[in-house]
Amino acid sequence: MSVQPCYNLAMRQADRVLTGLYNAYLSETGLKITQFSVLRALRYLKACSQKELEKVLLLEQATLTRNLQPLLRDGWVKREPSTEDGRVWLISLTTEGFALFKQGEKRWQAAQKKIEGILGQDTLAQLMDASEQIVKMRD
Amino acid sequence: MSVQPCYNLAMRQADRVLTGLYNAYLSETGLKITQFSVLRALRYLKACSQKELEKVLLLEQATLTRNLQPLLRDGWVKREPSTEDGRVWLISLTTEGFALFKQGEKRWQAAQKKIEGILGQDTLAQLMDASEQIVKMRD
DNA sequence: TGATATTACATGTATATACAACTATATTAA
DNA sequence: TTAATATAGTTGTATATACATGTAATATCA
Numbered sequence: 001m002s003v004q005p006c007y008n009l010a011m012r013q014a015d016r017v018l019t020g021l022y023n024a025y026l027s028e029t030g031l032k033i034t035q036f037s038v039l040r041a042l043r044y045l046k047a048c049s050q051k052e053l054e055k056v057l058l059l060e061q062a063t064l065t066r067n068l069q070p071l072l073r074d075g076w077v078k079r080e081p082s083t084e085d086g087r088v089w090l091i092s093l094t095t096e097g098f099a100l101f102k103q104g105e106k107r108w109q110a111a112q113k114k115i116e117g118i119l120g121q122d123t124l125a126q127l128m129d130a131s132e133q134i135v136k137m138r139d
Numbered sequence: 140m141s142v143q144p145c146y147n148l149a150m151r152q153a154d155r156v157l158t159g160l161y162n163a164y165l166s167e168t169g170l171k172i173t174q175f176s177v178l179r180a181l182r183y184l185k186a187c188s189q190k191e192l193e194k195v196l197l198l199e200q201a202t203l204t205r206n207l208q209p210l211l212r213d214g215w216v217k218r219e220p221s222t223e224d225g226r227v228w229l230i231s232l233t234t235e236g237f238a239l240f241k242q243g244e245k246r247w248q249a250a251q252k253k254i255e256g257i258l259g260q261d262t263l264a265q266l267m268d269a270s271e272q273i274v275k276m277r278d
Numbered sequence: 279t280g281a282t283a284t285t286a287c288a289t290g291t292a293t294a295t296a297c298a299a300c301t302a303t304a305t306t307a308a
Numbered sequence: 309t310t311a312a313t314a315t316a317g318t319t320g321t322a323t324a325t326a327c328a329t330g331t332a333a334t335a336t337c338a
Contacts, residue, residue, distance in 0.1 A: 003183060005267060006247070007254055008161045009176050013197045014270035015154045016295080017277050022147045023296090034324065037148050044142060051286065058152045063325050065288060070323070087286040087333050108145070115146055115276075123272050126265035128144060131153035133262050137254075138156050155325080162326090173294065190316065202295050204318060209293070226303045226316040 018115070025111035029104045035071060036108060039093060039101040042077065047092040049082070058135065076100055157254070164250035168243045174210060175247060178232060178240040181216065186231040188221070197274065215239055 022033035031039070041056050042048070054064050068091070071077040076097030082088035093101060116124060161172035170178070180195050181187070193203050207230070210216040215236030221227035232240065255263060 004251070006176065006179070007251065007263060007266065008157050008172050009196075010267055010270040011150075011154050011157055012173075012176075014273040015150050016197065017273050018147050018150055020296085021276065032323075033147050034151075037145065037151075040145070049286080057148075058155065059324095060326055061287070062289080062327080067324070085286080085334070089287075112143070112146065118276050119269070119272055123269050124146060127146065127269035127273075128149055130258070130262050130266035130269065131149040133258055134153040134156050134266075137160065137257050159326085171293075188316075198294095199296055200317070201297075201319080206294065224304075224316080228317075 021115065022108070022111045025107045025114070026104055029100060029107060031100065031104050033108075033111075034067065035076075036101070036104045038067060038071060039076060039097060039104065040108075042091060042093045043098065043101050047080075047090045049088045050091060051088075053091060058138075071097070160254065161247070161250045164246045164253070165243055168239060168246060170239065170243050172247075172250075173206065174215075175240070175243045177206060177210060178215060178236060178243065179247075181230060181232045182237065182240050186219075186229045188227045189230060190227075192230060197277075210236070 019033055022036075026033060026036055029036075037057065038053070041053060045052060045056065050061070050064055050068070053059075054061055057064065059067065068077060068079075072079065075094055077091060078094050078097075079089040079091055082090050119127075158172055161175075165172055165175055168175075176196065177192070180192060184191060184195065189200070189203055189207075192198075193200055196203065198206065207216060207218075211218065214233055216230060217233050217236075218228040218230050221229050258266075
């Protein structure tokens with residue numbers, strides 16, 4: 001009887017490889033793909049609370065707080081207190097952050113194309129479909 | 140024109156959900172799925188160098204060094220200097236580590252079954268196939 | 279209204295991960 | 309045989325992630 005595959009190990013390994021590839025493409029921007037994901041979400045959400053950003057990125061509240069720190073420190077993202085709710089910070093891209101996002105977007109596009117070329121549409125469709133179903137398990 | 144999906148974000152999100160599910164199943168053992176993966180690899184590799192373990196787990200050298208630390212500290216894994224090469228440490232499960240692995244294996248099996256039930260064989264086959272192809276990109 | 283519960287976010291602690299630089303040992307080549 | 313190189317592993321530094329707990333502000337309800 002052969003050794004059973006662990007679905008989680010397989011996925012973590014693939015995730016590390018894929019993340020490494022995106023990071024390599026983004027390296028000239030100084031961004032990691034995790035950080036680019038935050039900028040990209042903010043580019044589409046405009047100003048939003050951390051809560052909204054958490055839901056879009058599917059991150060823990062504390063994780064997002066930590067992930068925002070380097071982006072705030074480096075001036076790509078800014079926060080302003082909400083006038084409607086004293087507990088809420090409104091998060092948005094700075095002008096510099098938007099410019100960096102545009103720069104990163106080119107590299108991200110290149111990474112996406114690269115992966116499409118290597119894996120093909122079928123495998124990518126499989127991946128996206130499986131990922132979507134896994135995320136739905138959470139509900 | 141709709142917003143393009145990021146393959147990496149999709150995969151990271153799915154990975155977090157899947158990892159959370161395995162961790163929940165393993166919680167009663169005090170192990171995380173990342174740690175269980177190391178024990179499981181050692182259970183099949185028997186005594187081996189860190190280098191061999193890195194290759195099996197597809198981990199960076201420094202990452203494995205760090206990942207072994209809680210397992211060594213808690214007495215699940217032991218290291219002995221190789222008699223053949225002064226640079227090499229031979230890693231293996233302790234008796235207690237093997238017992239914990241056996242305990243964790245039941246919970247891991249339950250997690251695997253749970254996921255099979257939720258996602259079905261087709262989606263899982265897609266996931267494993269896509270993961271394998273992504274890992275191959277590294278070569 | 280005032281006590282209670284909920285919500286938004288931060289902080290403490292711990293593991294996971296990677297890259298770069300370092301140490302010690304082994305291998306190769308001049 | 310010695311000098312250069314390669315290999316095995318560690319350490320410094322930084323980000324990513326999660327869970328538990330803490331704090332402040334809002335919302336609910338008796």
